[in-house]
Amino acid sequence: MDPKGSSSTSSARVFTEAEYRADAGRVIAHAATEGRAIVVRADGTPRVVISIPPAESTSPDRAG
């Protein structure tokens, strides 16, 4: 078990807000590939964590 309690197994990269503004599509593409991407403001505070869990090969366990 992770001593810090994180259950994450995805590889998130931290992007600066400047990088996000310059090419948001690249940040979203990273999230879509790796599961998530983190964008931080210039002062270091988190702006957003974009979570895009990747496609699963199994059929959806939906009700309908």
Place this chain on the structure above:
Amino acid sequence: MTTEEEAGGGVDDAIGGHFRKWLRIGTGCGFAASLANAGRVAYEAHAEMPPVHEVDANLDAYAASRFSAVFIFPFATSEAGLVDVLASLRAGSSRWKIRDRGPGNGGTHLVGVQWSTANGDVSDAMGFAPLPSMPVTRRAPYFAIAAWPGGRENPERGTPPTPRARRGEVSFLDAAHGFGHDAYAALWDLTMTAVAGLMVMPPDSAKRYYTTAFVLSATAASAITFDP
């Protein structure tokens, strides 16, 4: 350099993952389940109300990448908390409108949430809430707002059974999906059957909520400033 842990990625993963699981099984909507399963939905969980101009910018970015988006507000833990979120959206950007959809059943009130896309189309957002007043198919673990922020990306739009598009309006019916015609039609029928099967007690109809994001108590709704 801010690390992933400092940015709170683990908590967001837990909340976004929980919501995704619910989306796949809880709504009865085969399209929602399939889009979630296919990795075509972006989730943002926020520990506090984000600046609305950032919400707008993020939605524009998702639109450009053809993703649907779900904004989750785990800090809101009551109807009053949600009303504050709606007020913040409305005050923070002219692209957000809060609409009065009239009274619902049993002392409830229907509330619409609309967002204007970069193209100027009005997108009817979908609301989710852990409230008994919500239709059972939208009774989610957290308060959340979902939207299709893009344009007309559904080639099946207007082909029965999918209703025709209305000029200047978009919704999840316009979302990119990648299904062929037969698969799409089958998923549509499956969704209609599944949703009707869930909305049985009390008897209810999904049609009532096509342009409604939230069903709140009339008391809570009375605190909302609606757009005309």
